[in-house]
Amino acid sequence: MQTIKEAVAALKAGSITSKSLVEKSITTFENDKKSALPLNAFIEMYDDAIALAEAADKEIEAARAAGTLDDLFAKKPLLGLPFANKDNISVRGKHLTCASKLLDGYVAPYNATVINRLMAAGAIPLGRCNQDEFAMGSSTEYSSYGPTRNPINRAYVSGGSSGGSTAAVAANQALFALGTETGGSVRLPASYCGVYGLKPTYGVLSRWGVVAYGSSLDQVGVLGHTPSDIALPLSVMSGVDFYDDTSADLPESGSLKNLTAFNDFAHLKIAIPKQFLESKGLDADVGKVFEDTRAWFESKGAKIDIVDLPVLDASIASYYVIALSEAASNLSRFDGIRYGARIDNSAGYDQLYVDTRSAGFGPEVKRRIIIGNYVLSEQFSGDTYKKGMAVRARIQKEVAKLFESYDIILCPTCPTPSFRLGQKVDDPLAMYLSDLFTVFVNLARIPSISVPCGHTHGKDVEAGITKGFNGEFARAAARGDSDSMPVGIQFAGPMFSEAKILSIAQAWEEDHPGCGSPVMEAK
Numbered sequence: 001m002q003t004i005k006e007a008v009a010a011l012k013a014g015s016i017t018s019k020s021l022v023e024k025s026i027t028t029f030e031n032d033k034k035s036a037l038p039l040n041a042f043i044e045m046y047d048d049a050i051a052l053a054e055a056a057d058k059e060i061e062a063a064r065a066a067g068t069l070d071d072l073f074a075k076k077p078l079l080g081l082p083f084a085n086k087d088n089i090s091v092r093g094k095h096l097t098c099a100s101k102l103l104d105g106y107v108a109p110y111n112a113t114v115i116n117r118l119m120a121a122g123a124i125p126l127g128r129c130n131q132d133e134f135a136m137g138s139s140t141e142y143s144s145y146g147p148t149r150n151p152i153n154r155a156y157v158s159g160g161s162s163g164g165s166t167a168a169v170a171a172n173q174a175l176f177a178l179g180t181e182t183g184g185s186v187r188l189p190a191s192y193c194g195v196y197g198l199k200p201t202y203g204v205l206s207r208w209g210v211v212a213y214g215s216s217l218d219q220v221g222v223l224g225h226t227p228s229d230i231a232l233p234l235s236v237m238s239g240v241d242f243y244d245d246t247s248a249d250l251p252e253s254g255s256l257k258n259l260t261a262f263n264d265f266a267h268l269k270i271a272i273p274k275q276f277l278e279s280k281g282l283d284a285d286v287g288k289v290f291e292d293t294r295a296w297f298e299s300k301g302a303k304i305d306i307v308d309l310p311v312l313d314a315s316i317a318s319y320y321v322i323a324l325s326e327a328a329s330n331l332s333r334f335d336g337i338r339y340g341a342r343i344d345n346s347a348g349y350d351q352l353y354v355d356t357r358s359a360g361f362g363p364e365v366k367r368r369i370i371i372g373n374y375v376l377s378e379q380f381s382g383d384t385y386k387k388g389m390a391v392r393a394r395i396q397k398e399v400a401k402l403f404e405s406y407d408i409i410l411c412p413t414c415p416t417p418s419f420r421l422g423q424k425v426d427d428p429l430a431m432y433l434s435d436l437f438t439v440f441v442n443l444a445r446i447p448s449i450s451v452p453c454g455h456t457h458g459k460d461v462e463a464g465i466t467k468g469f470n471g472e473f474a475r476a477a478a479r480g481d482s483d484s485m486p487v488g489i490q491f492a493g494p495m496f497s498e499a500k501i502l503s504i505a506q507a508w509e510e511d512h513p514g515c516g517s518p519v520m521e522a523k
Contacts, residue, residue: 004081004175004229011060011080012069018053018060018080018124021175025082025126026050028173037154037480041167043087043145045127046094052124056080059122077232077257079122084168084177087128088135089220090209091115094125098211099143100133102360103340112209113244114178114220114237121236126174130164133362134331135180135213137161138188138434141425142364149421150193154480156418159189162221166193169223176224176233182214183319184413184438186221187450191413191488194452196505196516197223198230201495202445203248205234206241212330214323217442225516227449227505231256234498252499261507262500265300271406272304275312276437281415289454289487290412296511297410304410311398312440314391319439320432321375321388328372334360367428392443399444403494408501411437413450413488441492448492451505452515458484 002010010016026049032039056079063072073079085091088098090108097103115125132142140148140163148163150156151171158167162179166189169177179186181199190197198221205220212218220237224230235256241247262268272294276282298304336342336356343355361369375384402409415436424430441448460473460482476482493501509515 002175003226004078004224004232007081007175008073008077012073014064018056018082019050021080022049022053022082022124022126025173028171029127032171032173037149039151039154039167039171040130040146040148041158041164041171041173042084042127043097043099043130043164044095046091046125049082049124049126053080053082056122056124076120076122078118078236080124081122081175082124082126083118083233084127084129084165084174085115085125086162086165086177086179087131088180088211089115089178091125091128094128096128096211097144097340098134099131099145100360100362100365101144101341102334102356106340108209110209113206113241115209117237118233123233129162129168129177132161132163133365134211134327135161135182135185136327136364136368138184138431139424140164140189141421142362144362147421149480150418150485151480152194152418152477152482152485155420156485157192157421159192159418161185162223163189166190166195166197166223169193169225170195176222176229179221179223180210180213181219181221181442182217182323183442184435186223187413187438187448187488187490188434190223190450191452192418192486194486194488194516195223195225196227196230196449196451197221197488198234198449198498198502199441199447200234200238200498201248201250201447202442203246204238204250204447204496204498206244206247208241208243214326215330216326217319217323219442226509227502228259230449231259231502248496250498251496255499256502259502259506261510262503263507265297265302268297268300268302268408268504269406270297270302270304270408270410271307271402272410273309273312274306275309276411277306279415279436281433281436282412283416283456285456286412286414286416286487288457290489293453293489294410296508305406307402307406309398309402311391311395315395315440315443316432316436318388318391318395319435319443320371321384322392324368324372325375325385325388326372328369328376331365331369336360364428395440396444399440399446400494407493408504409490409492411490411492413437413490417456417485417487437490441490446492446495447498447501448490449501449505450488450490451508452486453489453508454487455484456487458482460484
């Protein structure tokens with residue numbers, strides 16, 4: 001595994017080529033498809049990735065001959081670097097299905113803004129990754145392409161809904177990846193797979209070209225092996241977009257290009273909501289990793305307080321009322337007329353809608369549409385949605401007030417580690433509660449990063465792991481059969497504090513080298 005910084009240095013030195021990076025990813029993908037338990041992170045690799053890599057290599061060679069390599073990489077800081085893309089983010093001329101039968105055959109007519117900006121910086125779209133259908137799920141089991149497996153142990157889920165993007169990074173099939181978040185869909189799989197995953201402030205990354213789930217909550221996120229692997233792509237993609245009225249500039253985005261570790265811990269004030277510590281669903285191993293992370297901050301000199309935010313108890317209810325109402329509205333456009341698959345028995349438009357949506361949508365998407373339409377139905381007259389929005393406004397207000405006295409909120413990313421495939425797929429409530437610690441971030445529109453801070457207790461850990469993902473854990477992870485699973489902890493900050501929380505995460509990474517790269521190359 002290489003970090004972005006290492007890959008750029010190697011490209012400049014001529015010790016690797018962009019084509020070799022892309023070919024390695026494709027070879028890994030092709031070999032994995034033949035395995036007994038395929039990862040299923042990528043749905044497909046784009047057919048022009050090698051051609052784009054060859055073009056990047058020509059640019060690099062020309063600049064090397066002219067002595068202008070540094071100037072070239074200053075202009076295109078991601079030149080020649082391949083990245084993975086979630087299947088709900090548009091890439092012009094490529095299939096986009098949101099892992100749904102309903103969009104089978106649909107080809108995106110334009111690039112999403114985040115794709116345009118990455119490509120302008122020289123990055124190469126490698127392929128589209130698996131996800132829960134229309135981003136509705138927490139395990140990437142609700143996909144028409146089948147589930148994505150966890151690279152640490154392939155009997156376990158990768159998390160969702162951005163499970164494919166996350167697994168691609170964790171398995172070293174991509175240097176970094178794009179996912180999307182509505183209530184934790186980047187941070188949750190990052191925790192399950194042991195990589196870094198950032199949900200930025202709402203508006204920092206344009207949603208133009210991203211298929212909508214819950215428009216007031218959706219945000220593109222980034223996954224990487226290190227905080228620096230997230231910071232550089234974020235700096236390239238962020239900023240106001242003419243096509244997205246909710247987009248916003250990111251202050252201090254320049255500092256993200258050369259991320260440095262935070263070192264002023266003596267003045268760092270951390271809040272831990274007691275509502276999360278008292279959660280009955282908190283796994284004991286997750287709690288132990290959280291306490292170890294808390295102890296690390298204290299050893300650095302940070303001040304930590306337990307705070308009371310009673311409104312957080314209403315976050316799950318508020319989130320699902322809002323998200324499912326907006327989902328029902330957004331998905332009404334998929335009617336068999338304009339997009340994707342169409343089942344036409346010539347019995348009229350009403351029957352066309354019913355037949356197309358019945359055959360095209362999976363059970364979880366149908367469940368959420370039905371609930372959303374019920375909330376918005378005439379009997380409720382929108383009152384439930386309005387109450388959900390009122391609770392959301394209070395959460396946003398009280399979280400903002402908390403940040404007047406504290407720099408970050410510290411809490412687990414998920415109540416539990418990854419679980420076995422099939423364990424919760426028929427238990428919607430248990431699946432929804434996977435988002436217990438993440439949805440307040442989306443409701444408050446603040447940034448948060450999931451940091452790989454430890455593992456559950458298993459034989460791999462007992463065998464002598466000290467810090468990072470070394471020793472027996474790495475060997476078991478390389479085989480895909482570790483019995484210890486990663487645990488992520490969240491560092492959440494006030495709006496537009498991405499540079500700060502990433503620098504704090506970088507300090508953790510430098511004290512725990514390799515913690516964001518669990519799957520090593522098998523020897």
